[in-house]
Amino acid sequence: MEEKTYNNAAGIPCPVCKKGIIKLSLGNFLFDNKFICPYCNTKFDINKSHCGAILEKLQDLYNANKEMERLTKQSL
Numbered sequence: 001m002e003e004k005t006y007n008n009a010a011g012i013p014c015p016v017c018k019k020g021i022i023k024l025s026l027g028n029f030l031f032d033n034k035f036i037c038p039y040c041n042t043k044f045d046i047n048k049s050h051c052g053a054i055l056e057k058l059q060d061l062y063n064a065n066k067e068m069e070r071l072t073k074q075s076l
Protein backbone atom coordinates (compact mmCIF):
# COMPACT_ATOMS: atom_id res chain seq x y z
CA MET A 1 0.00 0.00 0.00
CA GLU A 2 2.68 2.43 1.05
CA GLU A 3 4.78 1.71 -1.99
CA LYS A 4 1.88 2.47 -4.23
CA THR A 5 1.50 5.87 -2.63
CA TYR A 6 5.14 6.56 -3.27
CA ASN A 7 4.91 5.50 -6.87
CA ASN A 8 1.95 7.71 -7.51
CA ALA A 9 3.51 10.78 -6.00
CA ALA A 10 5.81 12.84 -8.13
CA GLY A 11 9.16 13.08 -6.49
CA ILE A 12 12.88 12.93 -6.83
CA PRO A 13 15.15 10.53 -4.99
CA CYS A 14 17.11 12.27 -2.30
CA PRO A 15 20.67 12.93 -3.53
CA VAL A 16 22.03 12.63 -0.01
CA CYS A 17 20.68 9.33 1.29
CA LYS A 18 19.33 8.03 -2.05
CA LYS A 19 16.56 6.33 -0.12
CA GLY A 20 14.01 9.01 0.58
CA ILE A 21 11.74 10.33 -2.11
CA ILE A 22 11.28 14.04 -1.94
CA LYS A 23 7.81 14.74 -3.11
CA LEU A 24 7.48 17.64 -5.43
CA SER A 25 3.95 18.74 -5.81
CA LEU A 26 3.25 21.75 -7.94
CA GLY A 27 1.88 23.58 -4.93
CA ASN A 28 5.03 22.89 -2.92
CA PHE A 29 7.20 24.09 -5.71
CA LEU A 30 5.26 27.30 -6.12
CA PHE A 31 4.70 28.26 -2.55
CA ASP A 32 7.49 26.68 -0.55
CA ASN A 33 11.14 27.45 -0.82
CA LYS A 34 12.44 24.21 0.53
CA PHE A 35 11.89 20.51 0.59
CA ILE A 36 12.78 18.09 3.31
CA CYS A 37 13.79 14.53 2.68
CA PRO A 38 11.43 12.32 4.67
CA TYR A 39 14.18 9.78 5.14
CA CYS A 40 17.25 11.71 6.29
CA ASN A 41 15.64 15.11 6.98
CA THR A 42 18.06 16.99 4.77
CA LYS A 43 16.65 20.32 3.73
CA PHE A 44 16.92 21.48 0.15
CA ASP A 45 16.48 25.09 -0.70
CA ILE A 46 15.06 25.98 -4.04
CA ASN A 47 16.48 28.92 -5.83
CA LYS A 48 13.66 30.23 -7.91
CA SER A 49 15.24 33.54 -8.78
CA HIS A 50 16.24 32.52 -12.27
CA CYS A 51 13.24 30.57 -13.36
CA GLY A 52 10.66 33.33 -13.47
CA ALA A 53 9.20 32.38 -16.84
CA ILE A 54 8.88 28.75 -15.84
CA LEU A 55 7.26 29.74 -12.58
CA GLU A 56 4.65 31.73 -14.43
CA LYS A 57 3.84 28.71 -16.58
CA LEU A 58 3.70 26.51 -13.51
CA GLN A 59 1.40 28.96 -11.81
CA ASP A 60 -0.92 28.77 -14.81
CA LEU A 61 -0.75 25.01 -14.71
CA TYR A 62 -1.42 25.01 -10.99
CA ASN A 63 -4.46 27.23 -11.44
CA ALA A 64 -5.71 25.02 -14.25
CA ASN A 65 -5.29 21.95 -12.05
CA LYS A 66 -7.19 23.59 -9.23
CA GLU A 67 -9.97 24.58 -11.56
CA MET A 68 -10.08 21.05 -12.92
CA GLU A 69 -10.30 19.65 -9.39
CA ARG A 70 -13.10 22.02 -8.58
CA LEU A 71 -15.05 21.07 -11.68
CA THR A 72 -14.49 17.38 -11.08
CA LYS A 73 -15.82 17.65 -7.55
CA GLN A 74 -18.79 19.64 -8.72
CA SER A 75 -19.83 17.07 -11.28
CA LEU A 76 -19.81 14.26 -8.74
Ligand SMILES: [Zn+2]
Nearest residue numbers: 014017037040
Ligand atom coordinates in the same frame (compact mmCIF):
# COMPACT_ATOMS: atom_id res chain seq x y z
ZN1 LIG B 1 17.57 11.85 2.19
